[in-house]
Amino acid sequence: MAVEQELKIELGKQGVFVTTIEELYNWGRRNSVWPMQFGLACCAIEMIATTMARYDLARFGAEVFRPSPRQADLMIISGTVTKKMAPQVVRLYNQMAEPKYVIAMGACAISGGPFKQGYNVLKGIDRYIPVDVHIPGCPPRPEALLQAFITLQKKIDEQSLTGENRPRHLDAEAQGEFPVPEQGEHDLVPPSNPGVWPVQIK
Amino acid sequence: MEEHGVALKTVEEIKAAIEAAVPGARVTMVPNASPSGQHSLLLEPAHALAVAKFLRDDAELALDFLSNVTGVDWLDKEITEKVKVTKQVPKEVDGPDGKQVQMVDETVEEQRKHVEPGYLEAVYHFFSMKKKSAAAEPVVLRMRTKNRTDQVELPSFTPIWRSADFQEREIFDLYGIVFTGHPDLRRLLMWEGFKDHPMRKDYVEPDDFEYEPTAHDKVLQRATEHKSRE
Numbered sequence: 001m002a003v004e005q006e007l008k009i010e011l012g013k014q015g016v017f018v019t020t021i022e023e024l025y026n027w028g029r030r031n032s033v034w035p036m037q038f039g040l041a042c043c044a045i046e047m048i049a050t051t052m053a054r055y056d057l058a059r060f061g062a063e064v065f066r067p068s069p070r071q072a073d074l075m076i077i078s079g080t081v082t083k084k085m086a087p088q089v090v091r092l093y094n095q096m097a098e099p100k101y102v103i104a105m106g107a108c109a110i111s112g113g114p115f116k117q118g119y120n121v122l123k124g125i126d127r128y129i130p131v132d133v134h135i136p137g138c139p140p141r142p143e144a145l146l147q148a149f150i151t152l153q154k155k156i157d158e159q160s161l162t163g164e165n166r167p168r169h170l171d172a173e174a175q176g177e178f179p180v181p182e183q184g185e186h187d188l189v190p191p192s193n194p195g196v197w198p199v200q201i202k
Numbered sequence: 203m204e205e206h207g208v209a210l211k212t213v214e215e216i217k218a219a220i221e222a223a224v225p226g227a228r229v230t231m232v233p234n235a236s237p238s239g240q241h242s243l244l245l246e247p248a249h250a251l252a253v254a255k256f257l258r259d260d261a262e263l264a265l266d267f268l269s270n271v272t273g274v275d276w277l278d279k280e281i282t283e284k285v286k287v288t289k290q291v292p293k294e295v296d297g298p299d300g301k302q303v304q305m306v307d308e309t310v311e312e313q314r315k316h317v318e319p320g321y322l323e324a325v326y327h328f329f330s331m332k333k334k335s336a337a338a339e340p341v342v343l344r345m346r347t348k349n350r351t352d353q354v355e356l357p358s359f360t361p362i363w364r365s366a367d368f369q370e371r372e373i374f375d376l377y378g379i380v381f382t383g384h385p386d387l388r389r390l391l392m393w394e395g396f397k398d399h400p401m402r403k404d405y406v407e408p409d410d411f412e413y414e415p416t417a418h419d420k421v422l423q424r425a426t427e428h429k430s431r432e
Contacts, residue, residue: 083393084391084393116414117420117421117424119400119405119407119408120391120392123410123412183393183394183395183396184395185395185396185397185398186396186397186398186408187408187410191408191410
């Protein structure tokens with residue numbers, strides 16, 4: 001049950017702190033998102049710039065880039081996903097522990113970008129894994145990545161722990177593993193995961 | 203004293219030097235009509251390795267730096283020619299005893315078509331570090347396969363210039379030229395198990411088209427084809 005905002009402020013003035021488990025839980029989750037340390041192309045340079053002193057992603061609690069998917073909560077797809085690389089990206093995503101989130105960074109990661117008409121670039125990573133935030137740009141500026149990260153934090157904050165929209169890790173039925181595409185004779189097999197693509201617009 | 207940075211031997215001189223040094227080697231000059239006039243030399247695969255060794259080790263040429271290797275796909279060319287043909291045609295001629303049929307020569311213009319078979323080509327660019335020829339033009343060598351389908355072998359230059367290694371692998375991957383004598387001929391960019399050669403002109407791309415807001419030209423054509431299949 002949510003606490004009324006005014007009552008909360010009033011109680012706060014009296015030195016009483018009131019919250020809900022949900023609020024506390026999401027507050028903790030959103031302020032220590034550990035991204036996975038991997039980059040795919042030039043967008044990775046912007047991602048690195050975002051983590052350094054000038055833009056300082058640490059202000060939002062995401063400075064701990066983990067070199068292992070087992071310890072990461074957030075996958076930033078920073079750059080072109082080639083068809084040769086796509087199975088590895090999906091496999092890394094599968095290896096991440098729940099709760100896990102994905103930011104598709106840049107034109108290539110969201111749609112194939114300038115390589116969209118080519119034969120060897122995946123036309124958006126959202127063909128195989130669910131993406132939480134898409135950022136356009138070629139490459140997006142660090143501010144754009146910060147914006148995406150804040151958007152993701154808001155998304156985490158708004159997740160209720162029960163009911164239909166509860167996060168995947170609290171839903172025993174939900175599946176967290178996504179089929180890894182095979183590298184076939186002419187193309188990836190299957191060309192997309194019908195469970196996540198096309199993206200449903202709510 | 204040795205001069206630096208000057209143009210070294212001309213293409214004709216290199217051709218003559220190769221033919222003098224490697225017995226039996228036939229080198230054809232492929233002229234380039236563009237303003238750059240960058241003529242190249244076409245080698246026969248049979249003598250290519252001996253020629254390559256000579257070019258690298260010769261004191262005057264010393265082509266010790268292989269800067270670039272690339273491929274070209276030449277499709278079958280249909281050539282239409284107009285040929286004058288003389289044929290014997292029956293004709294009625296006034297003879298001594300009335301009209302007679304006689305065979306008469308007649309020249310007719312005929313259109314003839316023949317197909318020039320296509321081939322795959324590997325192009326190598328060389329410089330000499332020893333001679334400091336980097337400012338000069340590269341020496342360009344070409345080799346051609348017998349056809350585009352089953353006889354696609356060319357000798358590898360990797361044993362002579364290590365820098366050919368990855369570039370020949372890339373050509374093997376994208377054009378399908380098989381370099382014999384290459385120490386590690388695997389696909390470089392596409393995955394193992396991939397069957398096509400994407401840089402060939404008759405390559406058919408996978409149909410993974412999706413919505414384009416401003417489709418035009420080839421993209422529009424692809425979009426229409428994709429829609430018709432749905």
